[in-house]
Amino acid sequence: IQKELAQDQLKPQINLVAGYMISGLAGVMVDRQNPFAELSRLQIERLNELSRMAGLAPLPPVTGFGRVPEHLRGGYGTALSTVFEGRFPTLYAGLQLEWFARNRAAEAQLAQSNLAQRRLEVQTRQLEQLIEAQVRNALQALEVARQRIQAAEASVRAAKEKLDSEIRLFQTGESTNFMVLTRQNEYADSQRRLLAAQSDYNKAVVQLEQAVGTLLDRFGVQVAWRP
Structure with a gap:
């Protein structure tokens, strides 16, 4: 996962950006003369004077630069009310492109992930070789133990036959107590x-089952792995 993440960081990134917000707007009217309106009034009066001298009709009167709506007049409370009323919504969307010619941090992270x-691959191979050696040794020990059982069973049969024969000789007076005890x-x-x-x-059987991973199943033991 870390390797894939580092590889993705070396690629250009395109992000979709979108948002929606509502602004509050309000203010208090300042009661003073508008310098722009006063300048326009003086110019219009001069033009009207020249128009009368030339026998022309005067210009229409200037009513100002407009009026501020009532919902924009007020203080902080008025601004909050415009927010709750949703009078000034703003919706925006766009694409964001991020590309780095040499993202050294991502390259270093990718190198560490590869390492x-x-x-991990080396450790896995070593573990597999260790398990293989354990299984091979367990099989060899199992075969040796099986051969020892066969030899011991043959020895038991031979010793039993000698004992029975010695008892028969003792019963006929051809042997002694010492030989029977021997x-x-x-x-x-x-x-x-x-x-x-x-x-x-x-x-040897237990060691073999432990090596191949079937020992717990034999005794009905289940291991629960927690994430």
């Missing part, structure tokens, strides 16, 4: 080795 993206200890040791091999196999 961060490459760093065969019993061998049989018990083979069973302990089988249990150890089965435990290592279960650990």
Whole structure:
């Protein structure tokens, strides 16, 4: 997202600008003589005098420069009333173009975004290689544990056969208590080795499920990610 934003900042920007406002206008009349009206009156009187000398009709009288409307006469309250009445609305619209030949800030941000993206790609590859190595090691440990179970099961069967044979010899008087106890200890040791091999196999299964990401699903554990 930051990379796309930096790339967009290097492009020209065209913005649509529009607005609407209402202005308030009012003022107090100043009771003094208008200098422009007085100047015009003197000029008209001079022209009328020349017109009489020439036998011409006089000019029509000047009534002034107009009158101020009543709604514009007043103080601050009158100005506010013109605002609420909406007497002077203004609507404007236009296009705003922004373009920088060399937006160095955006270029620097784009370079940083590209660098961060490459760093993220390297970290992703390293993580993938680490997961691949963990899965490979877990599979190897699982295979070794399976072979140990097979060997331990064969050892248990052999120790059991020796124990049974030694018991039969003892019953016929061809063996001693010491030999029977020895065969019993061998049989018990083979069973302990089988249990150890089965435990290592279960650990290898857990390590494999952890490496491939299925361990939590096996136990029905769900992780809720918060935005």
